Structure formats: C-alpha cells, structure tokens
Amino acid sequence: MTALIITKEQKELIERIGVFYEQQGLPPAVARVIGLLMVSDQLELTFEEIYTLLKISKSAASNAINLLLNTHRIEYITKPGDRRRYFKVRFEQWEKMLKERMQFFSSHVSLLKEIQSQRTPKTREFNAKLKEFIGFIEFIHKEMPLMFKKWNPKNNKI
C-alpha cells in the first residue's frame, strides 16, 4: 500500500481537465479519471488508487474505467504475480481519435444530399446555398486527410 499522493495543484488541474471533457460529452467521473491519469506522477494506477484518489465509489470507478477502455482512451497492463490491473492513458490513440472526431463533422454529406434531392426546385436561392454548403463539406472531407498527411507523411489514410 504505497500511498501515492497528488498535490493540491494536481487536484485542481484534474478538475479543470474534468470540466473540459465534460464539455466534450463525457460524464463527470469519467472525465476525472482521465484527468487523474494524465497528471499523476505515476503513469499506471490501480482500480483502488483511482477511486480513493478521486473519492468516488467503486461502482462509479468501475463504470468509468470500462467506458474508457471500451472507447480505447485508456488501456491496462498487468504485472506478474499481481492480480490488479494497472490503468494508463492510451496516448497514441488520441491523435487518431481527434482525427476521427474531426472527420465526423463532415459525415452528414449524404444526409444533406438527400435533402437536396427531395427539395422542391422552386426555392432556387436556397437550393443554391445548400449546394454550396455541401460543396464546402465535401471539400473539407477531402482536404482533411491531406492536412493530416502533411503533418505525418507516412500516414496515408484518415
């Protein structure tokens, strides 16, 4: 039972990270688990360390951890002769996830095109604007991979 300590400043930062990820749509407890794993001096934390440091219940911790595992935001390692799992953030995935989330924004082209095909031809100006907007989204959708590639040239899809 090596008592890992987190400072007041770290706690405060965890809360701020928590608020940020709440705004991105994650539940509060989940967001704080991410925060903890990001600021902790120790990279790999056990289940017990997580719920005691964050002062949340075991069930909250369990659900939060499983959500984060399922969404590939964290992973865990094990150690020989130790039944516990050691959870850590899965940083390599973050760049990928950010790319995917950005791509999602342009994912409704098909829906917009359906609207376009169902629209009355009478509303010419509106239809023209719709067309332009679709054009913009298609441009983004095509251009973003190029942008990513520019950052990391060996990356050739998404």
Add this chain to the structure above:
Amino acid sequence: MTALIITKEQKELIERIGVFYEQQGLPPAVARVIGLLMVSDQLELTFEEIYTLLKISKSAASNAINLLLNTHRIEYITKPGDRRRYFKVRFEQWEKMLKERMQFFSSHVSLLKEIQSQRTPKTREFNAKLKEFIGFIEFIHKEMPLMFKKWNPKNNKI
C-alpha cells in the same frame, strides 16, 4: 390558413435529420424544427405551422425556436400587416459554425500545456508523447484556417 402539407417522405427525412442533430447534441424537438425548416417546400414557416406540422406543444416549439434563434441557426422575417414571424434556416451561418466547431477541437492546447508544465520530468516517454500530441494540435490549429482560405480565398480569418 393555407394548409401547408408535408409528405410522408419529408416527415421521414425530418426524423432522420432530427436523429443526426440529436447526436450532435441538440434536444429532439429542436433537431426536428431544423429538419422541418430544411425540407419544407415553403422556406419560411410560422410558429403555428411549426408546432402543428411537428405535432409538438406550443411551449416546446417556443423553446426550440428561441434556442435556435439564440444560436443563430435560424432567423425570422416579418411581413407588413402580419404580426406573425416567419422562421427560416440561416444557411450562411452554417459554414461559419462548422468552422468554429472544428476549431474548438484544438482549443484545449492551453490545458494540455498546463499538464505538460505540471508533469514530473521522470516520465520521459509519456512526456514526449504529450509533447508530440500538443504539436499535432497546434499544427491543426494553424493549418485549418489555411484550408478554409483555400476553399474561399477572400476569407482571411477563422
């Protein structure tokens, strides 16, 4: 009382648009109001037309419309000698909003930098990955305006 009619296919499309905007974080009724305004043959709809066509209560319609007005997704026009407001989608704004939302993704650089500055230097590999991720986000943040400019050259910010 010119009874504007929307077809079965239009209704179905409105629901699909509704689901999409729900996923983007809008409340169901709000999402359907957008859908209706996007597919309707008539571009400008009154309050009454909106809540009767969508079969939602007046209060739900009122709240939805006000939310959409406040977030600049719709606007209204008036007609001389007519007390009603005619609501319509504000298409020009959509491209701008999409850009802003995409930029928001890279808005947590400062938070990540704080994490970076508070981290123990002991975890070298982790810190290196963090640094790289920050680099990526900064790249995106810088590069996106260029991408937008490429689409619309007279556009020189955001």
Add this chain to the structure above:
DNA sequence: CTTTTGGTTCTGTTGTATATGAACTAAATA
C-alpha cells in the same frame, strides 16, 4: 475451508433535461 482482494452488478436516490397543457399577456381586430 475461510478470508482477502479486485473488481462487477444490483438497488435506490438525486438531479436535471425535455416535454405537455393550461394559464397568461400584449397587440391587433371586430
């Protein structure tokens, strides 16, 4: 076999978002 450990699952509480329907209001009309 009993106890401990590392979690998971169940039950119940609380808070909040979304909606309805009715009451209300202010302007226009009759």
Add this chain to the structure above:
DNA sequence: TATTTAGTTCATATACAACAGAACCAAAAG
C-alpha cells in the same frame, strides 16, 4: 369593449443519466 391571435411562462410529469452503497463473485492466499 370583447375577442382573437401569436406567442411566452408556469406548473407539472416523465424519463433518464450519474452516482453511492451494498451485495455479490471469482481467484488467490492463508
């Protein structure tokens, strides 16, 4: 002045998200 219209606001219902706490469970240790 009375009534209709175009909405807003209020009271209330419903539903669900998020969590706590306790019971539970399976593997390992004693």
